[in-house]
Amino acid sequence: MATPFTPDRLVEILRAEGVRVIEYGQWRTHNRNHKGSFGPINGVMIHHTVSSGTDNSVRLCYDGYADLPGPLCHGVIAKDGSVYLISSGRANHAGAGDRDVLAAVVDERALPAPNDRSADGNTHFYGFECVNLGDGRDPWPEAQLDAIERASAAICRAYGWSAASVIGHKEWTNQKTDPRGFSMTEMRARIDRRLGGEPERPKPTPAPKYEPFPGVAWFKKHPRSPIITAMGRRLVAVGCGAYREGPGPQWTESDRQSYARWQRHLGYRGDDADGWPGRASWDALKVPTV
CATH class of the missing domain: 3.40.80.10 (Peptidoglycan recognition protein-like)
Structure with a gap:
């Protein structure tokens, strides 16, 4: 008990x-x-x-x-x-x-x-x-x-x-x-x-390098950056792409719609799945460092 x-x-x-x-x-x-x-x-x-x-x-x-x-x-x-x-x-x-x-x-x-x-x-x-x-x-x-x-x-x-x-x-x-x-x-x-024994620890592996979360305000400025391209490619890779063209470096409505699909994929609903990246969903996406 x-x-x-x-x-x-x-x-x-x-x-x-x-x-x-x-x-x-x-x-x-x-x-x-x-x-x-x-x-x-x-x-x-x-x-x-x-x-x-x-x-x-x-x-x-x-x-x-x-x-x-x-x-x-x-x-x-x-x-x-x-x-x-x-x-x-x-x-x-x-x-x-x-x-x-x-x-x-x-x-x-x-x-x-x-x-x-x-x-x-x-x-x-x-x-x-x-x-x-x-x-x-x-x-x-x-x-x-x-x-x-x-x-x-x-x-x-x-x-x-x-x-x-x-x-x-x-x-x-x-x-x-x-x-x-x-x-x-x-x-x-x-x-x-x-x-019967101590836990078997997982073998350490080199930590992959991912882009740190830029902050939601950065995305709302509609930036043009290779980070956006890398993000879009990850969204496509996980089956959440909503792109007709691209993805490319300019933040667009297609990026926001694709990211909203990713948020829903993670289980978010309502305002939590509005397509504007948050830290938890960004970290889960694992966007490679550019």
Whole structure:
């Protein structure tokens, strides 16, 4: 039993375990706390998305849909091993499940077969959605399995839990089949081995050089600069270009429309997606130094 991590602490423990963390949209305040409590925390739950493609899957889990509003988990684990954080509070991921399973997780003992739906899992579990069709044929790359192992171990290590605190959605309720395509027993064995030692630190790599944020006022002066060209090329590269010609060095309405697409891609809405660059979205775009 434990209190939820602060957003900063969650990022810290994941990165300390070697997880490649990507902070998505307004994840720090994006939650369902108005619908119920989040905590005490008792474990980690693993899911599959029944979707393909990183961008589509992350956006789906962030926004949810009409019958199930987002966020639908705390982190989305992509096939390349990246973990997109989309919430630090209550999320619609676990739903109702077996209170005997919850008791077993708390006691860190063997799980009984789930047969009722008497406990609220959204209160008690961190949830990770893993990008996979869930058809038993869609592959689980080792990079993705490694990220599941690391993310789960990070939370267990920080709370002082064993791998028995990590379960699959299908072990929580007989209404679900996820995750399908790998064994949760084997995953817990991997987590258990990792918890037997110190976190494996990621190897340092040279830091890439990116253009520092020039400030929103600079853009509103409609500048002419090679920075604008570099920005436009990055927007095209990430699939957000709205250019008929270019991009070029002169800031234009096409640049603003393209940047608004990028902001929406990151999860921003309303005035936060007006096309005028802000520091967080600029840093996420990683415009090369010119």
